[in-house]
Amino acid sequence: MRAVPIHRYGGPEVLEPEQLPTPEPGPGQVRIAIEAVSVGFAQTQMRRDAFPAPMWNPTLPVVLGGDVVGTVEAVGPDVDRVRPGERVGAFLMEGAYADRVLAPAAALVPVPAELDAAEATALPGAGPIAVGTLKTGRLAPGESVLVHAAAGGIGHLSVQLAKAAGAGPVIATASSPEKLEFARSLGADVVVDYTRPDWAEQVRAATGGRGVDLILDSVGGQVLLTGVQLLAPGGRLVFYGSAGGDKAVPAVPVLDLVGLKSVVGFNLSAWQRLHPEQYAEGLAELTACLVDGRVRSAVHARLPLEQAGEGHRIIEARLHQGRVVLVP
Ligand SMILES: NC(=O)c1ccc[n+]([C@@H]2O[C@H](COP(=O)([O-])OP(=O)(O)OC[C@H]3O[C@@H](n4cnc5c(N)ncnc54)[C@H](OP(=O)(O)O)[C@@H]3O)[C@@H](O)[C@H]2O)c1
Structure with a gap:
């Protein structure tokens, strides 16, 4: 072969x-x-x-x-x-x-x-990861979601699934105008270039100053640490990848989590093992969405x-x- x-x-x-x-x-x-x-x-x-x-x-x-x-x-x-x-x-x-x-x-x-x-x-891994990170982050309708690396293989599915789950606003980050335009075409309400120094202020402004309810982070490093600062009271950050370079897996100061904020590490196989019913339901729904075009x-x-x-x-x-x- x-x-x-x-x-x-x-x-x-x-x-x-x-x-x-x-x-x-x-x-x-x-x-x-x-x-x-x-x-x-x-x-x-x-x-x-x-x-x-x-x-x-x-x-x-x-x-x-x-x-x-x-x-x-x-x-x-x-x-x-x-x-x-x-x-x-x-x-x-x-x-x-x-x-x-x-x-x-x-x-x-x-x-x-x-x-x-x-x-x-998208069906075996990327899609279930997009579904599983949203489930793990306990997204409720109307909550704000920040999707980092939103034009990527998993991120572009996360934007669409967050939107379909009734999130609002869905804020998408990426590193170029073309990627931001792509994220917008998939339904992101607000797009932010996170290579700009003022990206966090733009995200906070998009939530009316309140902070973000759910952050999906596959980048890590300073993006993750800034994300912790951006969490609303009760906000959740799901960490599932470290694309941001050598120092992409930082230590999170627990005192920054006071205010019922949390950071959880996501791994597909752990989610499948712990929540097989969520996984099976999510996979079936995702398959239907791909077939009828609701998710691209x-x-x-x-x-x-x-x-x-x-x-x-x-x-x-x-x-x-x-x-x-x-x-x-
Ligand atoms: N937890 C799990 O079970 C699991 C399983 C598989 C994959 N993952 C992780 O999920 C993440 C997304 O995976 P994917 O396959 O869909 O990748 P991908 O999104 O196709 O590519 C990586 C993304 O990371 C962003 N990025 C940020 N900093 C970067 C850098 N220094 N170099 C390159 N890219 C950078 C890029 O977007 P911008 O250019 O817009 O920044 C790009 O869209 C990865 O971190 C991967 O390791 C997790």
Whole structure:
């Protein structure tokens, strides 16, 4: 099979295509013939050996993971919940920059035939993360929501889902006028360039001075610390990513949380384990929204598998609106 492993950590150039043996599914596994796989910021951190969480500790060479959409091609001996020919998605830590991948049968999500494969990469991971961060932040209708990195793969879904859940205002941040325009086109009420020194004042003004009820933060660092200052009484900040560089996982002074404010760290698998009913309901609703067009999964670029390095360059240059997807 075709794959793009990394043999060493480094820049996008370490992503080099090669032929690898096609794996056979073992107990509990299926083999998926991949139609599309997302490229996300987390994989650029993994490639650089800068991923901050302990759950990813591979032995090199390794093939990076992502949100995969494809067709089940073969199933392991004891697998009966899914059959060859079914269209599925999987959020995988490893193995996805390839035209074939093994996945645990228990982790598959159904993917309707009518969805475009690249757009459907929102279903296994990005979309559930957008849903799960809003649920974890206990969004109530009418509450203000601040979505950071709102033009990104997950962020652009968060804007739409917050709006659909009745939030108001939805305030979106991004780093360029084009991205802010994109966020506005998805329904953001207020857009703010958070590379400007006065971004926090603009956000506070958008809430009439009260502060923000819910902040979805995938950037961390000073953006997160400023976000804590921006929380309204009873406000919640959900931290789920650290795109903001080396110091993106700061210590939060607990005294800043007096006023019934809270900061919670979100991880997709923890949310799935703790709230399986929320996850199942959220996934079903998200699937329906993608099928009938209520939520748009935007694809910035569709690249051949062999151009995985180019996908990483786009993400690291912060050029994308929506997702970057490899189509093997
Ligand atoms: N907790 C979980 O379970 C989980 C799972 C997967 C991913 N994640 C995290 O979720 C976040 C979003 O993931 P994604 O795949 O959708 O990524 P993405 O949004 O497509 O790309 C990263 C975003 O971060 C922003 N950004 C801020 N500072 C940046 C910097 N120094 N370099 C590059 N980008 C920067 C960019 O927007 P601007 O240019 O507008 O700033 C960009 O939109 C990431 O932090 C990722 O690690 C969390």
